[in-house]
Amino acid sequence: MKIVIDSVLNHGYNYNYVRKDTAMSYRVNHLDKKTGVTYVYESSSFWDKELKQSRNRQVCIGKLDPDSGELIPSKRLSQERAQSLPTTAQATIVGPSIILDALSERLGLRKLLKAACPTHYAEILSMAYYLACEGGPLSHSEYWMKSHSHPAKKPLTSQRISEILGKISTNEKQAFLSSWMKSILENDYLCYDITSISSYSELNEYIRFGYNRDHEPLPQLNLAMLFGEKSGLPAYYERIPGNISDVQSLHNLLETFKKLEVKSLHYVLDKGFYSKKNIDELLERRDQFTISVPLHSNWIQHAIDEVGEDIHGPEGYRVVGDEVLYVHSQLYPWGEQHRRCYLHLYYNDLLRSEAVDRFNRLLIALKKELESGTTTLEHEELYESYFIQHTTAVRGLKVSYNMDAVHMYIKKYAGFQAILSTSFKDPIEALWVYRNKDIVEKCFDDLKNSIDMKRLRMHTRETIDGRLFVQFIALILTSALRSKMRTSSLIEKYTVRELLLEMEPLTQIRYTGKYGSIITEVTKPQREILSLLGIAIPSST
Helix, strand or coil: CEEEECHHHHCCCCEEEECCCCCCEEEEEEEECCCCEEEEEEEEEEEECCCCEEEEEEEEEEEECCCCCCEEECCCCCHHHHHCCCEEEEEEECHHHHHHHHHHHHHCHHHHHHHHCCCCHHHHHHHHHHHHHCCCCHHHHHHHHHHECCCCCCCCCHHHHHHHHHHCCHHHHHHHHHHHHHHHCCCCCEEEEEEEEEECCCCCCCCECCCCCCCCCCCEEEEEEEEECCCCCEEEEEEEECCCCHHHHHHHHHHHHHHCCCCCCEEEECHHHCCHHHHHHHHHCCCEEEEEECCCCHHHHHHHHHHHHHHHCHHHEEEECCEEEEEEEEECCECCCCECCEEEEEECCCCHHHHHHHHHHHHHHHHHHHHHCCCCHHHHHHHHHHEEEEEECCCEEEEEECHHHHHHHHHHCCCEEEEEECCCCCHHHHHHHHHHHHHHHHHHHHHHHHCCCCEECCCCHHHHHHHHHHHHHHHHHHHHHHHHHHCCHHHHCCCHHHHHHHCCCCEEEEECHHHCEEECCCCHHHHHHHHHCCCCCCCCC
């Protein structure tokens, strides 16, 4: 006879199996939630003559090995009795882990994580597996881990998760990030961007009120990330205070890489990171960059003025996909040392009206900032260019639009885009690389919506830092899977979460002793998924 311990359906709590040939049954029960020990009881029924009712007698016959699932007989049993005990079997969902294990090995993720965090790398990976598959709060992961295969093998309680998150040191995180960057970055373009993550915490000095990108009335921390355009993988992250601007954050990142002795890189940046100081620093480090420059910069407006109507002629005409652009490019020596850069100007007449709308919405928002006194340093040039401010003793501050400047911008500059690059002489290639940075937005969407990072529920700095690290590992896995799906037809059929859900029914049943294990039948969709991902179909042993 075999006792099947079905952790797939019941998450490892209570099971009763009755032998057909006797009144004997076996009951499995987790008695110690702290240790996770699973005890097996022999149960028998008898009639109590005094009470005149059926009674039940239970005798502990052993416990289950947490790794193999085998029954370990109690020492109180005789050798003959121990040998007569039934064979046990344990069912575990292995479908998602087959894919995540393969990705982890291909990327060298497990190896690098083990080198950086030798005492708790398996637990970190298990939490990342849960986030990739379920995306719920980590406090709910214990039940998932009881029924699924994962690197740590044992389920993690909420208390244990908090302990691990608090243990991940800054040195461990930096050691991993440094080795990870070196392992994946080779002739890649790095997209750099920032997102805000809201929090209720009041115990973390990084939680501050600032520009909340989700428009939530909560304090936040900002999460800066680098993504590889070619690899499709997140390369580096850094948490920064919620009131630090995008312009300031780039300087901090460059200082960090200087300390880590990271070699020169190629950054792809949007206009929020543009400043003369940042361009000077990038050039000083010999880093390559492709950056969008705001049209309100005086030197850009001067460059557009010099081009004039010539950009609209046949020499500037370009067709990019189904988009018509007018383009002008020129060598632009930067600064006193005349560092070589290329300035690319693009004009799209069909997008001009949208540009005018965005400009007017920006002016309305800036006027509210001035009137409320919530001005920011990065908008100083815009305040000065497009507003007139008067302060009187009676009426206080009065803000009005500088309509001459507003009309000039709409007439001469709306519909233009400017890109400055140290690498790309060809304007279409520069534009292509810049537009491909939308991978950042996809990864931020994954981070917040798919793997449960829209709002931080933790309070101490240590646990928040640990949680961010686990999220980053989960983001690597989901990004790697999406990148692989994109090179096949899978992306047309599934999202990342749907693909992992399709693998859920694939289960491994392990028997004690000489019986080994079996894998349940692989469905046709599962075979297709594994084949297109280049992962071997598992076999029974």
